[in-house]
Amino acid sequence: SQQGEEDPQALSIQEGENATMNCSYKTSINNLQWYRQNSGRGLVHLILIRSNEREKHSGRLRVTLDTSKKSSSLLITASRAADTASYFCASSNDYKLSFGAGTTVTVRA
Amino acid sequence: KAGVTQTPRYLIKTRGQQVTLSCSPISGHRSVSWYQQTPGQGLQFLFEYFSETQRNKGNFPGRFSGRQFSNSRSEMNVSTLELGDSALYLCASSLGQDRNTQYFGPGTRLTVL
Numbered sequence: 001s002q003q004g005e006e007d008p009q010a011l012s013i014q015e016g017e018n019a020t021m022n023c024s025y026k027t028s029i030n031n032l033q034w035y036r037q038n039s040g041r042g043l044v045h046l047i048l049i050r051s052n053e054r055e056k057h058s059g060r061l062r063v064t065l066d067t068s069k070k071s072s073s074l075l076i077t078a079s080r081a082a083d084t085a086s087y088f089c090a091s092s093n094d095y096k097l098s099f100g101a102g103t104t105v106t107v108r109a
Numbered sequence: 110k111a112g113v114t115q116t117p118r119y120l121i122k123t124r125g126q127q128v129t130l131s132c133s134p135i136s137g138h139r140s141v142s143w144y145q146q147t148p149g150q151g152l153q154f155l156f157e158y159f160s161e162t163q164r165n166k167g168n169f170p171g172r173f174s175g176r177q178f179s180n181s182r183s184e185m186n187v188s189t190l191e192l193g194d195s196a197l198y199l200c201a202s203s204l205g206q207d208r209n210t211q212y213f214g215p216g217t218r219l220t221v222l
Contacts, residue, residue: 030207040146040197042113043213050208088152095165095207096142099152 006089006100014108019076021103023089024069031092032065032072036085037102043088046074079107110136113202113214121220127188130217134181134202141183142211143175146197155198158183159205187219195221 007022025032031050035043049056049065049072056063062075072089084107090097114133122128134141143155154167158177175185181202187194197218201211 033210035213040216040218042199042215043201045210045212048210090152090211092207092211095140095157095159096154096167097144097152097201097211098154099144101151 006087006103008103009101010104010106012106012108013079015079015081017079019079019083019105019107020073021087021105022071022073023100024071025089025091025098025100026070027091027093027098029067029091029093032063033090033092033097034061034063034072034074035088035090037088038085046087076105079105081107081109083107113200113212115198115200115214115217117217118215119218119220121222122190123222124190124192126190127186128190128219129184129186130198130200130219132183132185132200132202132214134183134200135212138202138204138212139181140203140205140209141177141181142201142203143183143185144199144201145169146199146216147193147195152199155185190221192221195219 033048034046047058060077065072086102088102090099116131140159142157146152156166161177172188177183197216199216201213203209203211
C-alpha cells in the first residue's frame with residue numbers, strides 16, 4: 001500500500017488554465033519530490049523540496065510544503081496539452097521514496 | 110550524461126519461472142533503488158543498494174532479491190513467478206545521500222502468464 005494520498009485522483013482542465021494537486025504523507029521526511037509519468041512509462045523528476053523549505057518554483061511549477069500538516073501541493077500554471085500525464089508525489093526518508101496514488105491530469109485543447 | 114537504462118524493456122514469462130532484470134545507473138551515481146508499479150498497489154519500494162550493500166528493503170517476499178555490482182549496476186531477480194508479479198519494474202539512481210534526487214529509468218514491463 002502507498003504511504004500517502006493525492007487529491008484529486010483525476011483532473012480535467014482547458015489548455016491555459018492552472019492545475020493544482022495536493023498530496024499528504026504520513027511519516028517524517030527528508031524531502032518531498034514530484035514526478036510525472038506518461039502512459040505507464042518511466043517517472044520524470046519535476047521538482048524536489050526539502051523539509052526546511054516552504055515553497056519552491058521551477059518554470060511553470062510551484063510546490064509548497066507544510067510539514068506541520070504533512071502535506072504538499074503542486075501547481076502547474078498555464079497548462080499545455082503536453083502536461084497531460086499522471087503526477088506523483090513521493091516522500092523521501094531512509095533512502096526510499098514512498099509514493100502517493102497519483103493525480104491523472106488531462107489538458108484539453 | 111546518459112540516463113538510467115533498464116534491460117530488457119519488455120518480458121513475458123510463465124508462472125513458476127524466474128526472471129532477472131538489469132539496471133545501469135547514471136554515471137557517478139552509487140545508489141540504485143527498485144520499485145514495482147501495479148494498477149492495484151501503485152508504486153511500491155522494493156530495495157535500495159549503495160556500494161554493493163542493501164540499505165533498505167520494502168515489504169516483499171523473499172522471492173524478490175537484488176544485488177549491486179562494483180560498477181554500481183544492479184540486478185533484481187524474481188523467482189517462482191506468480192501472476193501477481195506482472196508489473197512495471199522501475200529502477201532509480203541517485204548520488205546516494207538521503208536528500209538526493211532519484212532519477213528513474215524507463216522501466217521493464219513484466220507479464221506473467
